[in-house]
Amino acid sequence: MVSGLFDAGMMPPAAAPAGAAPIPIRFHRKYTEEEYQFLFRQHWVRLVPSLARLFLVSVLLAAAAATLLLFADTPLLEPATRRGIAVLIALLFILVQVDILEHLYNHFLYVVIVTDRRIHRFKKTLFLTDDIQSVDLWVLQDIVKHQRGIVQNGLGFGTIEIEAQETIFKIHFVPDIDRKYHDLMRLREQARRKAAAIGQLPRQA
């Protein structure tokens, strides 16, 4: 059930600085005893193709609508034809707006939550996808950061590849990737120390 707590106007919790105590936020009902560290979505550049398509199609439709309005009172167009074209332009405009809205909602539905114990990736779309993948931090073997090309390096996003036992877990379009990478490395070491302390892992010398 959604916790309908009163919104006291607090800002969403930011990532805990390196070495600081974690923000005491727990997940309940599904994942108990996990301390929240940070969450992120994909970089905004993911939306650029959809926005470019929206802009282009909107310009074309606006031109078509302006032409229609210009010739509205002329005998060149019969009223029924004019109304049909107006409905078509309106429907196409609504469709392209619905497309961008769907992409924006899908952007909001792709969330990666990192706690002191696990990485949770929620990959959902409005219609077709509903994936949840969780990986324990202490079993992670490799954490690899990929940043290729001018755009990725300039905008500071990339792909983080996480290897755990025989599974490779990729998170694309990670924003502020340098910081996320170092935070994940730090949290993995903390998780391993905790696991060693309770006997799940052999203590390292």
Add this chain to the structure above:
Amino acid sequence: MDPLLAAMSGILLVLAIEGALWWLFRRKVLSFPSPELSGMSFDRFYRLHFAHALAVSHAIILSVAVSLFLLSAW
């Protein structure tokens, strides 16, 4: 059809589609884990208040734009 009726139909169509998308979005969102927070809502924790603002403003602007166009062109 009366131009006003065409414009009203346009508004209703936009609101119906946007409402349906919003309902789908909320249904998906509610399956996120719920953090135990004090003084912060679920929506604000996941920064969904931006999605709320976007959905409402988008629906208003789109329905106004479509209805004005249909009124003018009918």
